[in-house]
Amino acid sequence: MRGTVIHAPGDVRSEEVPDPRIIAPTDAIIRTVATCVCGSDLWSYRGINPVTEPTTIGHEYVGVVEEVGAGVTTVKPGQYVVGSFFASDNTCPNCRNGYQTSCLNREYFGGCQAEYVRIPQADGTLVAIPGQPSEALVPGLLAVSDVMGTGWYAAVAAEVKPGATVAVVGDGAVGLCGVIAAKELGAERIIAMSRHTDRQRLAREFGATDIVTERGDEGVKVIKEMTDGIGADSVLECVGTNESMHQALRATRPGGHVGFVGVPHDVNIPVDELFSSHVGLRGGPAPVRAFLPDLIERVWTGRINPGKVFDLTLPLAQVAEAYHAMDVRRAIKVLLQP
Amino acid sequence: MRGTVIHAPGDVRSEEVPDPRIIAPTDAIIRTVATCVCGSDLWSYRGINPVTEPTTIGHEYVGVVEEVGAGVTTVKPGQYVVGSFFASDNTCPNCRNGYQTSCLNREYFGGCQAEYVRIPQADGTLVAIPGQPSEALVPGLLAVSDVMGTGWYAAVAAEVKPGATVAVVGDGAVGLCGVIAAKELGAERIIAMSRHTDRQRLAREFGATDIVTERGDEGVKVIKEMTDGIGADSVLECVGTNESMHQALRATRPGGHVGFVGVPHDVNIPVDELFSSHVGLRGGPAPVRAFLPDLIERVWTGRINPGKVFDLTLPLAQVAEAYHAMDVRRAIKVLLQP
Known part of the structure; x- marks a missing residue:
């Protein structure tokens, strides 16, 4: 599949990478409908955070569930989902306190600027939206997955x-x-x-x-x-x-x-x-998961439209251009379409 | 009158000092019924905070109003009062927000380990208690003026x-x-x-x-x-x-x-x-003034007794011994009686 790899500061490439697979029974695979570049991705792009080896990058996504592991019970193939950039079980004491980014079993997963993504602990991490969104709602739902949260x-x-x-x-x-x-x-x-x-x-x-x-x-x-x-x-x-x-x-x-x-x-x-x-x-790193149901509702009903922060849309293949546009502040935030 | 002067680290003396007088029309003079040594006084006593010249010391007190300036309206001679260690007008935006220790007109005043004390901005700083307290209540009211607050x-x-x-x-x-x-x-x-x-x-x-x-x-x-x-x-x-x-x-x-x-x-x-x-x-420095009415009530009704932190009582003249006892942890907190 097509993914995104950062090789060095200033060097982000759209490349063929291995398709993700279910590894743990709690995993889900989603087909990405939209992803984007985050301000925090620019820390690596600008060389402020070190890049020691080629690494797949990206942590924002909305998409459709393709496949779930045997242990997944709350989301199912075909559902349109939003999730946080940290996987969390949503059941540990920290999650119950509303701090899913401090989940005792939290897992960071990158590589979301890609056609497909493996989501660990899918039951805890993903929230299905009420139906299939109109195209106009997609940017707002994508924003909810990170910047709005x-x-x-x-x-x-x-x-x-x-x-x-x-x-x-x-x-x-x-x-x-x-x-x-x-x-x-x-x-x-x-x-x-x-x-x-x-x-x-x-x-x-x-x-x-x-x-x-x-x-x-x-x-x-x-x-x-x-x-x-x-x-x-x-x-x-x-x-x-x-x-x-x-x-x-x-x-x-x-x-x-x-x-x-x-x-x-x-x-x-x-x-x-x-x-x-x-x-x-x-x-701290926002416990986006805690806010997802409420924020999805606000976007779904049109009460807020954080999707307006996307002032440039590019095909995923042009991810290098997306980083560059944000780096030079030609764009606030770039939405990528696989 | 008898007051307390710190001359150098480890050198605290009970001495004759000038009687305080009304300077501003918003001042009050109180006759100290009880005062005490604070853990923060020990920073100077131990030489951690510098002592550059002989300085009167002490910032906790309960007492009876002796005299008030012409502009004082809410407290009057004969009333038994508790106050905070910072004078505040209790009317500025920070005071109204409950942060009297950030009062735009705040004044720190020391020299409370003494027989009499001048309290600036008496209307904002002092709270009269409901009547004359029994002797047993005095330590609790004194604690409210700083450590309990x-x-x-x-x-x-x-x-x-x-x-x-x-x-x-x-x-x-x-x-x-x-x-x-x-x-x-x-x-x-x-x-x-x-x-x-x-x-x-x-x-x-x-x-x-x-x-x-x-x-x-x-x-x-x-x-x-x-x-x-x-x-x-x-x-x-x-x-x-x-x-x-x-x-x-x-x-x-x-x-x-x-x-x-x-x-x-x-x-x-x-x-x-x-x-x-x-x-x-x-x-931050506790906005004790904000809590005084509530805490006085809790002490007055016997609901709490923070006065138990005083495990040694000495005459004001023995203030040097009071500092020493707290320095070597022979006492938690020493109450001084003028």
């Missing part, structure tokens, strides 16, 4: 409450989905920090009430001026750099909360500042 | 919920009050980490269901064994060292919360670990 978790971790003032650091797909989440959770004022006009426009469409183009301490100053001098109730940190984390912490009011979902790269948390500010901090 | 905030910041499993790192007065708070907030299991028999006994009396004597990674291992392998829902970090912070973070289950109230000294937060664990972290 991650933006949602950022808002939940930042304790967004009805009436709150929320700031979003990061105008990538996750940050933009964080705007959707903040709005759905009832935020009254949503400040998107962005300096790209196309992303500003989408942020406003998703519910942002204000745009701040300043960054770092300047950005913090603007947020404070907008909020009685104290800062935002909730700040979503959707980048993962030291600068973005400090910006998020300092833009939060005393006793407010930062939800951080950008995978931290050389981030140093200023503990004395964290202490004296009373700011709450919580993040 | 701080233990309470640790439990609130650690999001202690009914039915929760809670671990408390630190068996000083704050940690022991954290046990009281966890119980009052409905925790089902309260694990006190302590290796001192007198403190273990008090922890049990306050509601601890389990005692863990191991520390560091060994202590974490024991907590995990007690909690289905995942860790406690909420952990109260009441020490402030790097070791205690790491112990707290690692003893918390994925998605659980750490409340940290030990003033951090050379603490490094392992951000990758914090990220991957989904643990929420919030701390």
Whole structure:
């Protein structure tokens, strides 16, 4: 089948790779309907995360179940499914607490930028949608499998409450989905920090009430001026750099909360500042699985359309071009069709 | 009047100091009925915080209002009052959010190990109790002014919920009050980490269901064994060292919360670990003022008795002995009577 292999930074290729097979009785094989490139894939593409050997890549997918192992009971061939990028049993104490990305039996599986994918622990990982989606719904369902679930978790971790003032650091797909989440959770004022006009426009469409183009301490100053001098109730940190984390912490009011979902790269948390500010901090790889039923419902009913973060669609064979377009910020997020 | 001056590490003296006077119209002068030595005073006594010049010391007090400035409206001479160690206006946005220790007009005032104390912003800072307390209630009311309020905030910041499993790192007065708070907030299991028999006994009396004597990674291992392998829902970090912070973070289950109230000294937060664990972290100087009305009520009605943390009472003149006794852990906390 056609898959995607990263050979080195900047070198992503569409290649023939072995078809996946059922290995464990709890596996399922799905035929990918749509997949995409994630901001976190760019860490390897840009050489910030090392690439030591050719590796299949991609972790976002929607598709149709082709085959299931003998132990799979909740999904069946022909069903249209969405799943998280971590496989989880959905039954262990951490899963029951809503943290499936900390499942005691969690498995990371990559290789989803491909025609077929093996999903471990299919019963725990996959959620079947109510029927066959229209073509227009596919991008939204695909977004739910990662960026929308991650933006949602950022808002939940930042304790967004009805009436709150929320700031979003990061105008990538996750940050933009964080705007959707903040709005759905009832935020009254949503400040998107962005300096790209196309992303500003989408942020406003998703519910942002204000745009701040300043960054770092300047950005913090603007947020404070907008909020009685104290800062935002909730700040979503959707980048993962030291600068973005400090910006998020300092833009939060005393006793407010930062939800951080950008995978931290050389981030140093200023503990004395964290202490004296009373700011709450919580993040991590989003337990997307916990939110899937709710988010699928919101997309299915047309209440939200996170699929708009896809501003470029390419055939899977042109995956190299997809990485390049995102790397140079010509696209926010690229949808790939096998 | 008699006050207390720290001249150098290990050198605390009871001395004649100037009587405090009303400076601002919002000030009050109180006659101290009881004061005490705080674990945080020991940071200076032990030379960990520098002592650059002779400084009056102490920040916990209960007393009777002697005199008020012309602008004071809510407390009056003769009233028995409790207050926090930070003066706050109790009206600014941060105060209204419940973070009086981040009051936009906050003032730290020390010098409370003395016969009289000037309290700035008396209307915002002081709370009058319902009447004249019996002698037996005085230690509990004094505890509320700092250690009980701080233990309470640790439990609130650690999001202690009914039915929760809670671990408390630190068996000083704050940690022991954290046990009281966890119980009052409905925790089902309260694990006190302590290796001192007198403190273990008090922890049990306050509601601890389990005692863990191991520390560091060994202590974490024991907590995990007690909690289905995942860790406690909420952990109260009441020490402030790097070791205690790491112990707290690692003893918390994925998605659980750490409340940290030990003033951090050379603490490094392992951000990758914090990220991957989904643990929420919030701390700071406790906004005691926010909790005073509720905690005074709990002490006044006999529902809690945090006054038991005082296991030694001395005349104010013997303040040097009080510091020494706490330094060598001969006493958990010393009450001083002017």
